Amino acid sequence: MDxxxxxxxxxxxxxxxxxxxxxxxxxxxxxxQKVLFARSMAAKPVVFLADExxxxxxxxxxxxxxxxxxxxxxxxxxxxxxxxxxxxLSGLCDxxxxxSRGKIIRSLTGDELTEENITGAAIGAETQRDEKGETGSxxxxxxxxxxxxxxxxxxxxxxxLGLYTTTVNxxxxxxxxxxxxxFLASALAFVSIGQLIVLLTGGIDLSVGPLTxxxxxxxxxFADDASGPPMFxxxxxxxxxxxxxxxxxxxxxxxxxKLSPLITTLAMFIALQGVSLLLRSTPDGFFxxxxxxxxxxxxxxxxxxxxxxxxISVLLEIALRRTRFGMEIRAIGSNEVAxxxxxxxxxxxxxxxxxLCSCFAALGGLLLSAQIGVGDPTVGQNYTLxxxxxxxxxxxxxxxxxxxxLGALAGVLLVQEITATTGFLGLGTAWQxxxxxxxxxxxxxxxxxxxxxxxxx
Numbered sequence: 001m002d003x004x005x006x007x008x009x010x011x012x013x014x015x016x017x018x019x020x021x022x023x024x025x026x027x028x029x030x031x032x033q034k035v036l037f038a039r040s041m042a043a044k045p046v047v048f049l050a051d052e053x054x055x056x057x058x059x060x061x062x063x064x065x066x067x068x069x070x071x072x073x074x075x076x077x078x079x080x081x082x083x084x085x086x087x088x089l090s091g092l093c094d095x096x097x098x099x100s101r102g103k104i105i106r107s108l109t110g111d112e113l114t115e116e117n118i119t120g121a122a123i124g125a126e127t128q129r130d131e132k133g134e135t136g137s138x139x140x141x142x143x144x145x146x147x148x149x150x151x152x153x154x155x156x157x158x159x160x161l162g163l164y165t166t167t168v169n170x171x172x173x174x175x176x177x178x179x180x181x182x183f184l185a186s187a188l189a190f191v192s193i194g195q196l197i198v199l200l201t202g203g204i205d206l207s208v209g210p211l212t213x214x215x216x217x218x219x220x221x222f223a224d225d226a227s228g229p230p231m232f233x234x235x236x237x238x239x240x241x242x243x244x245x246x247x248x249x250x251x252x253x254x255x256x257x258k259l260s261p262l263i264t265t266l267a268m269f270i271a272l273q274g275v276s277l278l279l280r281s282t283p284d285g286f287f288x289x290x291x292x293x294x295x296x297x298x299x300x301x302x303x304x305x306x307x308x309x310x311x312i313s314v315l316l317e318i319a320l321r322r323t324r325f326g327m328e329i330r331a332i333g334s335n336e337v338a339x340x341x342x343x344x345x346x347x348x349x350x351x352x353x354x355x356l357c358s359c360f361a362a363l364g365g366l367l368l369s370a371q372i373g374v375g376d377p378t379v380g381q382n383y384t385l386x387x388x389x390x391x392x393x394x395x396x397x398x399x400x401x402x403x404x405x406l407g408a409l410a411g412v413l414l415v416q417e418i419t420a421t422t423g424f425l426g427l428g429t430a431w432q433x434x435x436x437x438x439x440x441x442x443x444x445x446x447x448x449x450x451x452x453x454x455x456x457x
Contacts, residue, residue, distance in 0.1 A: 033061065037068055047078040054088060066092055084338035086118040119343040147404040150395030154410035157439075158417055169424040177420070178301035185416040186305040187212070187367035188386055192408045193309070193316065194360030195387040197353045200320075202333040202400025203254065203261040205354065207268035208361040209384035211246060213377060214276045215239045215365025220285030220375025232291055240362050246272070247358030251351030269384070276377035285375035295370035305367050309409070316405045329353055333400025389436050390415050414439070 033053065040048065050069060054062040069092060073079045083089055089096050096108045098121040106121040108114075165172045191208050198205045222235025246268065253264045297304040320326035328349045331339035340346050365380065372379055392398065393414060394407025415436055422431045 031061070033065060034068070037065065041072065045077055047080065048072050049080050049082075051082045052084070053081060054083075054085070084335070085341040086115040086343065087341075089113075089118055090115045115343075147395060147402060147407065150393070150407040151404065151410050154393060154407070154414050158410070158414050161414075161417055161421060165421045165424050172421070172424045175301045179298050179303055181416055181420050182301070182306040183296060183298070183303040183367070184371065184419075185412050186303060186309050187364045187371065188383060188390065188416065189306075189309045189313070189409055189412045190360045190364035190367065191383045192387040192390040192412050193313065193405060194357035194364075196391045196394075196396055196403050196405060196408045197329065197360070198261075198357045199388075199391055199396050199398060200329045200333045200400060200403050201350050201353045202336065203350065203353070204265065204388070204398070205250065205357050205361075206262070206265040206384050207246065207250065207272055208357065208364075208387055209381045210269050210272035210276065211243060211358060211361045212365035212368050212380035212383050214272050214279075215243065215362045216369040216372065216379055217276045217280045217285075217375045217377050218242065219366065219369050220280065220287065223287040223291050223369070224285060225288045227288070229291075236366065239365065240359060243358040243362035243365075244355050247355035248351060250358070251354035254354070255347045255350045273377075273381070280375045280377045283374045283376040287369060287373045292370050292373055295367060313405045313409045320405065325349060325352070330401055333397075333402070335401075386415060389440055392440055393436075 037053075048069075053069065054065055066088075069079055069081070081089065081093060090113050093113070094109065096113055096118055097104050098106045098108070098118065106117075108117055108121070162172065171177060191212060195205060195208060218239045219232070219235045222231045222238075227235075250265055250268055253259045254261050295305065299307070320330070328339065328344040331342065331344055332346055332349060336346055361383075364383065368380055369375075388398075390411035391403060391408045393411035394404060394409070396403030396408065418435045419432050421427075422429065422435075
């Protein structure tokens, strides 16, 4: 008989193997876990550590492993289980400690030890690291690894670039110039907000650019001189409905049909561009002046559209940190399996994220229509890459889980400012692409380095 079977009968009595010569690699996941338990028990440990002990095993093997863990504890050994499954922890443990950023935020025992309490403590965790004894470099690394550091960094770059451009051309800070820059930024900001919502879940939406163009084309049928405000309202409602459907279709194909987000939204990119060209083969359908004047309303140098997007960004930032949906999409982007085990409705939240993304892109299309004033089927394509650039500059991770709406807004302002300053400084059009590209590479390298250092610590 195998020596392991002699010294650890509790763990090995349920191991199913075709023969004594069978290798562990050829056993099922549950039987492999039991062999690992047996090996550890052979050393007669004082403390038994189990990291996700039932991951990847079937229900029957899971029950057997639970019994083995309880038998180890009853034998006098201390057992420490690390698991993201709240049901597993509530049924297996006598005491559960919920951690956040390296600190215990809640200790649960007795009647408190329920799935609801564990899930609530984990999803709603808000704590900070103990700063006592930190070195200056550690504080800087911790600050740069936070979601709000990019806002300050980008704000500083915006101010520096603005002041320098003003020294070369004083017209840069004129009311007309600022109004134009901020209004152009407003449309991109709405698209970037939607893109960030999807990126937080670990997805991506390449179709937002052509979608803004499709919205412009749809509105052009309801905004000419023969149409009044009620007809334009009907057109706007139709555009939002189409956008919501496209977002739902993206989410459904990605989450339910299990297609790749990249392939799905790229195919949608092509399809939407084709639909726009089908509706308007050439630019046509001029917007009436009163509609454009309403959309471009401003208070001094500040367009009403920019003030609206700034308020929305603040409200979304609060929702991202304080509401269950905000916490869920961050959790899904960080670790989808763990988020599911903690009670997040993964498919529903991801599909909703794509719907919101498309709706915000439609709002961007509404402002874009005021910029060009005609139903042009080719506009908006650049918004796909520009929106991704803005949110990455704002500190968002393309792998999900990290990002800030205020950071995205700051990224949009920097991208739009760079576009404007190249003209004021007399630089070539190529600089509109080189500067954001260089900044994105630098920002990505800095954020990746500081955040990886944060994890190590």
